[in-house]
Amino acid sequence: METSAQxxxxxxVIVGAGFGGLEVAKGLADKPVEVxxxxxxxxxxxxxxxxxxxxxxxxxxxxxxxxxxNFGSQKNFRFRIAEVMGIDAKTNTLDTxxxxxxxxxxxxxxxxxxxxFGNKDIEHYAMPMKSIPEALNLRYLILQNxxxxxxxxxxxxxxxxxxxxxxxxxxxxxxxxxxxxxxRNHVLAKDYPELNKEHMNVYLVDFLPKVLxxxxxxxxxxxxEFLVKMGVEVMLNTKxxxxxxxxIKFEDGKTIRTRNVxxxxxxxxxxxxxxxxxHIVRGNRIKTDAIxxxxxxxxxxxxxxxxxxxTEDTPKGHPGVxxxxxxxxxxxxxxxxAIIKGEPTKPFKYFDKGSLATIGRNKAVADLGKIKFQGFFxxxxxxxxxxxxxxxxxxxxxVFINWIGSYINYNGGTRLIIRRFVRDDVPEDAKHLPQTES
Amino acid sequence: METSAQxxxxxxVIVGAGFGGLEVAKGLADKPVEVxxxxxxxxxxxxxxxxxxxxxxxxxxxxxxxxxxNFGSQKNFRFRIAEVMGIDAKTNTLDTxxxxxxxxxxxxxxxxxxxxFGNKDIEHYAMPMKSIPEALNLRYLILQNxxxxxxxxxxxxxxxxxxxxxxxxxxxxxxxxxxxxxxRNHVLAKDYPELNKEHMNVYLVDFLPKVLxxxxxxxxxxxxEFLVKMGVEVMLNTKxxxxxxxxIKFEDGKTIRTRNVxxxxxxxxxxxxxxxxxHIVRGNRIKTDAIxxxxxxxxxxxxxxxxxxxTEDTPKGHPGVxxxxxxxxxxxxxxxxAIIKGEPTKPFKYFDKGSLATIGRNKAVADLGKIKFQGFFxxxxxxxxxxxxxxxxxxxxxVFINWIGSYINYNGGTRLIIRRFVRDDVPEDAKHLPQTES
Numbered sequence: 001m002e003t004s005a006q007x008x009x010x011x012x013v014i015v016g017a018g019f020g021g022l023e024v025a026k027g028l029a030d031k032p033v034e035v036x037x038x039x040x041x042x043x044x045x046x047x048x049x050x051x052x053x054x055x056x057x058x059x060x061x062x063x064x065x066x067x068x069x070n071f072g073s074q075k076n077f078r079f080r081i082a083e084v085m086g087i088d089a090k091t092n093t094l095d096t097x098x099x100x101x102x103x104x105x106x107x108x109x110x111x112x113x114x115x116x117f118g119n120k121d122i123e124h125y126a127m128p129m130k131s132i133p134e135a136l137n138l139r140y141l142i143l144q145n146x147x148x149x150x151x152x153x154x155x156x157x158x159x160x161x162x163x164x165x166x167x168x169x170x171x172x173x174x175x176x177x178x179x180x181x182x183x184r185n186h187v188l189a190k191d192y193p194e195l196n197k198e199h200m201n202v203y204l205v206d207f208l209p210k211v212l213x214x215x216x217x218x219x220x221x222x223x224x225e226f227l228v229k230m231g232v233e234v235m236l237n238t239k240x241x242x243x244x245x246x247x248i249k250f251e252d253g254k255t256i257r258t259r260n261v262x263x264x265x266x267x268x269x270x271x272x273x274x275x276x277x278x279h280i281v282r283g284n285r286i287k288t289d290a291i292x293x294x295x296x297x298x299x300x301x302x303x304x305x306x307x308x309x310x311t312e313d314t315p316k317g318h319p320g321v322x323x324x325x326x327x328x329x330x331x332x333x334x335x336x337x338a339i340i341k342g343e344p345t346k347p348f349k350y351f352d353k354g355s356l357a358t359i360g361r362n363k364a365v366a367d368l369g370k371i372k373f374q375g376f377f378x379x380x381x382x383x384x385x386x387x388x389x390x391x392x393x394x395x396x397x398x399v400f401i402n403w404i405g406s407y408i409n410y411n412g413g414t415r416l417i418i419r420r421f422v423r424d425d426v427p428e429d430a431k432h433l434p435q436t437e438s
Numbered sequence: 439m440e441t442s443a444q445x446x447x448x449x450x451v452i453v454g455a456g457f458g459g460l461e462v463a464k465g466l467a468d469k470p471v472e473v474x475x476x477x478x479x480x481x482x483x484x485x486x487x488x489x490x491x492x493x494x495x496x497x498x499x500x501x502x503x504x505x506x507x508n509f510g511s512q513k514n515f516r517f518r519i520a521e522v523m524g525i526d527a528k529t530n531t532l533d534t535x536x537x538x539x540x541x542x543x544x545x546x547x548x549x550x551x552x553x554x555f556g557n558k559d560i561e562h563y564a565m566p567m568k569s570i571p572e573a574l575n576l577r578y579l580i581l582q583n584x585x586x587x588x589x590x591x592x593x594x595x596x597x598x599x600x601x602x603x604x605x606x607x608x609x610x611x612x613x614x615x616x617x618x619x620x621x622r623n624h625v626l627a628k629d630y631p632e633l634n635k636e637h638m639n640v641y642l643v644d645f646l647p648k649v650l651x652x653x654x655x656x657x658x659x660x661x662x663e664f665l666v667k668m669g670v671e672v673m674l675n676t677k678x679x680x681x682x683x684x685x686i687k688f689e690d691g692k693t694i695r696t697r698n699v700x701x702x703x704x705x706x707x708x709x710x711x712x713x714x715x716x717h718i719v720r721g722n723r724i725k726t727d728a729i730x731x732x733x734x735x736x737x738x739x740x741x742x743x744x745x746x747x748x749t750e751d752t753p754k755g756h757p758g759v760x761x762x763x764x765x766x767x768x769x770x771x772x773x774x775x776a777i778i779k780g781e782p783t784k785p786f787k788y789f790d791k792g793s794l795a796t797i798g799r800n801k802a803v804a805d806l807g808k809i810k811f812q813g814f815f816x817x818x819x820x821x822x823x824x825x826x827x828x829x830x831x832x833x834x835x836x837v838f839i840n841w842i843g844s845y846i847n848y849n850g851g852t853r854l855i856i857r858r859f860v861r862d863d864v865p866e867d868a869k870h871l872p873q874t875e876s
Contacts, residue, residue, distance in 0.1 A: 061497040068629040083872035191506040434521035
């Protein structure tokens with residue numbers, strides 16, 4: 001169906017429209033190549049703000065950007081909604097939901113998904129949050145559980161609906177915990193006169209001894225203080241043993257009755273079939289060389305969360321963060337053009353621009369090289385950086401307005417249940433929510 | 439569960455959070471009553487702008503407003519997500535998804551739903567558009583079909599995906615037709631380089647001889663001219679015979695191959711069980727007297743689309759428009775207080791403030807009493823009126839930004855497929871769209 005026979009230019013197929021894939025495509029504008037991008041969805045998600053969609057502060061669509069619209073003016077770019085079911089490296093062919101696609105160069109940029117570490121119960125009952133549908137499902141579950149809580153007659157019945165346990169104290173867990181704490185402290189009693197903040201508990205759990213493990217001690221300490229001040233119970237050095245949908249058990253024997261367990265305790269690469277085991281390393285990532293290429297292949301590259309650039313300097317690859325994916329994407333685009341022109345390529349070198357994490361609606365922690373700070377000023381930087389990186393002027397304005405609204409009065413946001421969310425096998429999920437949907 | 443025994447005040451239960459229900463609740467603020475509002479959803483929808491959600495110009499959440507947030511400061515107001523399964527007028531009890539609710543006064547404001555006039559095939563295969571999930575499903579179907587069209591190899595294969603047939607040339611049909619024509623004229627070729635406007639056709643069908651039947655001849659003529667100029671094929675005096683998901687047949691024998699039939703050709707009231715036949719009139723509406731009360735009942739009222747105030751002056755009730763619901767809601771609130779205080783009530787008198795309908799992104803037709811105009815100025819009025827009526831300052835700003843964006847360059851909007859939409863039994867709906875959803 002899609003072949004490069006149509007023009008004299010080589011066809012670069014990019015699988016995945018995340019941060020990395022987008023940069024490759026952008027970097028190939030006006031170059032002597034054809035670009036075909038594939039993604040399961042027709043939009044790019046700005047993942048750092050997913051947690052705000054999950055807690056009803058932002059519309060899902062303000063952090064998503066239509067791929068076709070984004071590349072509308074790039075002449076050598078084509079897009080198809082498709083999923084890659086397999087890769088036949090011998091014949092340079094992708095097996096996809098829209099048929100076979102022959103590539104000249106392949107860039108795998110499929111990102112990562114939630115890692116439940118093999119625990120099937122937790123995978124079944126806990127809520128992940130790495131995509132828009134997952135963030136929306138989480139929002140609906142939270143709001144449904146608040147509605148159910150209002151209907152309960154005793155404290156004991158009410159408890160599981162209002163206990164929120166976040167497993168994984170990385171940026172995602174910390175940011176979610178902060179947002180839930182804001183909901184509890186400032187929105188709950190207003191929206192639900194029958195409830196008050198004493199009824200609701202937010203727990204942040206991690207088996208490590210610090211929150212925001214990859215960040216500095218100052219950032220970690222600052223974040224923990226902010227969280228505790230907001231009323232979050234931070235449980236470190238705590239490992240989850242099991243979760244059955246209503247009670248979560250920890251290895252130290254402690255239990256919490258809860259219908260809200262959000263799992264952001266690990267990620268793993270999303271690898272299309274056809275990449276054989278010798279290319280796969282820890283965390284289910286594809287091992288590549290310094291120019292993001294798979295060993296033994298001239299024309300297959302992998303970037304971003306799904307990849308691990310294994311070199312002497314980086315024996316474990318790089319962190320699974322947006323900047324790595326962006327910079328690798330930019331370098332791969334340049335290297336592809338170099339390869340096509342017969343010029344030398346350049347190895348990937350990560351320039352760490354720093355880390356940011358936000359806690360609640362006006363505090364953040366920032367590690368910017370040697371400079372580290374925590375608090376309101378860090379939050380201004382966080383807001384600025386994220387607004388600038390967000391795709392689309394319209395989206396920037398809409399997100400900005402939402403944030404200003406939330407800053408002025410906590411009561412911003414969009415706490416709407418658009419679709420009833422029910423998990424298989426969870427007793428009484430959305431028990432009282434009307435069945436008919438239209 | 440919920441009873442009025444808790445306070446000395448009578449309990450007014452309002453079923454439905456549409457325009458009418460909201461006005462009743464608002465009108466009872468600070469009055470000697472308790473108010474309990476029930477709705478299947480936790481938000482109020484600004485229905486006049488649903489068509490923009492369906493065509494990807496607006497986020498769903500910018501036209502929906504959280505009921506709890508809206509009434510947060512009204513002390514005598516409570517809200518529950520619930521569906522009414524039955525009414526037992528003898529015992530003043532509602533049977534609902536959250537248990538039995540005893541009322542002192544009941545206001546039925548459940549609105550209307552799409553009327554397929556008993557045609558089961560059309561109901562099965564055509565797309566209605568009267569709620570947010572329906573508007574979103576329609577948007578996903580439209581975008582999915584554009585993606586499928588890109589994959590087709592021949593004009594014949596492509597045709598059904600790119601033919602759009604709108605049945606019903608009232609305001610909804612006209613506004614959808616205009617929006618689809620804009621998509622065709624200004625967005626299609628940009629987003630889908632493989633397609634161009636000649637490939638896509640928009641048909642607006644009605645069995646009446648004019649578009650916008652209830653409006654003036656000037657409005658009707660103006661709207662038709664604008665539509666035709668935008669490339670819409672207007673088929674009047676045309677009745678639909680059948681639709682099987684891929685071909686629509688008209689009574690004059692003509693057929694159109696299409697996978698996109700949007701039905702806005704009729705509405706009917708949504709009446710909870712327990713209202714017996716003698717109260718129901720044409721269009722499945724509940725017959726009421728001049729104070730919106732059901733005959734034979736002291737304490738049951740019905741307002742808005744679901745009601746028909748049958749009097750000498752209004753033997754057929756009133757049009758199913760927002761202003762009628764709003765004004766009836768306001769009057770019922772006053773009358774309820776009067777009844778409770780033993781004071782005289784006032785019959786409902788509809789003050790027709792006029793009609794507006796928009797065609798495309800900068801034209802409208804307006805009938806404001808004796809004054810009628812069509813074109814850009816009418817559109818400014820339309821925009822102003824709708825922005826003012828929209829609930830929530832944040833929503834107003836977001837909608838305004840979207841409209842300015844679309845006005846400046848047609849390429850505004852949010853054309854994202856968030857969830858794969860598939861109809862049972864429609865051959866090859868979203869055939870190539872990846873199955874996995876997360």
